[in-house]
Amino acid sequence: MNGEGNLSRREFLSLAGASGLYVFFRIEDLLAQEPARLGGRPGYPTDFNAYLRIGEDGRTTCLVGKVELGQGAMTSLAQLLAEELDVPFGSVDMVMGDTDLCPWDMGTFGSLSIRQFGPVLRSAAAEARAVLLQLGAERLQVPPDRLQVKDGVISKLGDPGTHITYAQLVQGRRIERHLEKVPVKPPKEFRVVGRAAARKDALEKVTGRARYAADIGLPGTLHARIVRPPAHGATLKDADTDRVANVPGATVIRDGDLIAVLHECPDLADRALALVKAQFDRPAPAVDDATIFGHLLKNAPAAQTLGESGNLEEGEKSAAAVFDRTYLNSYVAHTPMETHSALARIENGKVTVWASTQTPFGIKAQVAQALGFPPEKVRIITPYVGGGFGGKSASRQAIEAARLARITGRPVQVVFDRAEEFFYDTFRPAAVVKIRSGLTSAGKIAFWDFKVLCAGEREAKHFYDIPNQRTVSAGGWQGGQPTGLHPFAVGPWRAPSVNTNTFARESQIDIMAAKAGSDPLQFRLSHVSDPRMVRVLKAAAEAFRWTPKPAPSGRGFGVACATYLGTYVATFAEVAVDRATGRVRVSRVVCAQDMGLVVNPDGARQQTEGAIAMGLGYALTEEVRFRGGEVLTRNFDTYEVPRFSWLPTIETVLIENPDTPASGCGEPPIVCMGAVVANAIHDATGARLFQLPMTPARIKAALRT
């Protein structure tokens, strides 16, 4: 652009450095985030310009590869930027999940946005602020140590008339100066971080103006409905599409395994799809939702020892009582309210896909591969995403839309219906946990032998003081499963592995506490020395107004605690059990967490409330039914998710610990829900549940034994 002429970039930069310090911020620069990551493994760019842009209007655009799934990253990341750059929170505009505009990111999952990406964004903003301060000092001819920065204005201490704004300094250009190792602010200087902030997405979401992938309208769009197999593993034999012509305007595309019916109206495409007669060869079902656990026990991959210490044999010799228990949990679906959606358009050899996804950069590579396009000819734009919970890491719909757009030459939208959403979901894997443990006659845990199959190893290791112990894990939610182990895809589900591992561990601890005749809180405290765990347990107990009593006390009180990737969480619950129907009513939940630095306390509370509500589902009702690769659960009438009438009163306690790095909170508060409800049911009735979900039938069966 201006003045660059035929100079090489390096020559130009040196000239710019001598004169104005920055070059004009060109759209090509924004679009050129790609080269930085072509050499080898992708990573976060080191140039702070990748993350922020100061506009001539005084507004700051923050560019991140994270996406807004509802978890509030749009708001908390804006808080981090505003804090370190010293600009008003309200002047930050977020651009998220656009692979052309935003710096590379692995994906929005694992409660990583704040824990892992937060420090990257903070450092970038801190460096930009330091550079701006230097530039301001040069412009105002005042030493930097006699300047202050507030709300994007650099001014002389004691002389506010001598000032210059970031916008005046930068004038919409790219900042070309860089500084090494600029420290971020210490928490005691925070003005924006650590306080509640108005959500950036609020106005659009309450007015219906928020756009999701299915809401992007392009002229000439065709809506595709795709012929799906009746079961995973089924192969297409024959398809008769003649009757599709009965729906005026409907067309059929067949591209290898992909048979799609397209229409300008999605509902009419759907009507036409119903007229396709497709026949499939189906393998005989090898396993179903009743036989799955035996199947997993038989077919799980080789186990790995994650940790051991002491001597299990010696431990067992010292035990006065031994507990050998098996815990089960079913496949669980994500069921975000927004089904997987995508719109693809190909123009001038470049494909743009608007997709509901947690991994825009991941599906960029997949779309490139599917179309045979070079990566720079693929752009993924992520509008608001209507819930993910781990399920929108897989994004088959984006590839299908792109393939169909190339074939038809028109924009094509693919929106899963609810049955497709269940069918192609990457379920939380069914899993088995076997624990053998023992108590000494003094009521101390003598040994602990924990083996988890198919849930995954995350947080499988316990945090209790146990002299003789071993933790073993086989298989998990990630790839590399033996063929046929699961009849369909499995994947990460909010806090992968940890809901299963925590359910088993905290149930077993409770069983031993009861046998020891100890209060379950006291029993835990007597086996925990990590002060952060002690603190969350005590904080939650106080908020719950816990009074010690061994279980079953008849009160229906439960306790469970866990760690999740650095966050400490303790959850207490009160339940009532209807012995006649087996129904459980969870009336009260208190959750205390130590997540280190809390960026947005209201956001953390929202995540906690949401996790507790969602956790009631996997604890009480959520279970995918299937026969071989046929998924029988197809809509909300056969898959019960939590409703208003289930909701307990929820109290959230956030431990003040700002000097410890933020460890995230999107997932931790859900991990105790299975165990805390199981323990509370035991406290109410004396019945112990070993299988999730704890349905009325299973509760009635447990009450009979």
Add this chain to the structure above:
Amino acid sequence: MVRPVSFTINGEPVRVTTDEDRMLLWVLRYDLGLTGTKFGCGEGLCGACSVIVGTEAVRSCSTKVKDIEGKQVLTIEGLSQDGHLHPLQGAFLERHAFQCGYCTSGMIVNAYALLLKKPRPTREEVVKAMDDNLCRCGSHTRILEAIDAAAAAMSGGVR
């Protein structure tokens, strides 16, 4: 049968020439461009597609366009007026009574119908009225509080 069907949408009369057996949801979203109303389940089980017909909240995914002929339809886009949010929208905004926001239109519209009938509902009545609207993010507590707050703010009934 394709024929013109007339109704009122957010106060404006419209005439849509379409197959009369199509569901209202798709006519709203694609024929009229009102994408604030969402598809969630397609079988009237989740409430994301809720709109007001007359004074009742209905599931637009399961309501044929011929069945709303001559009627008044109100969607989330029609709730704010003269640049002012409806008190329900204001309460949802202030209390952050949403996360992903996908169910939010249906929640607000369903609550609107409740307050038309019962300007000061008890908590139990709110829970009962909202119980078939699903939220997967778990914003339930805040949604109930927002509805209470809006009812109090309106304290005389819906405009």
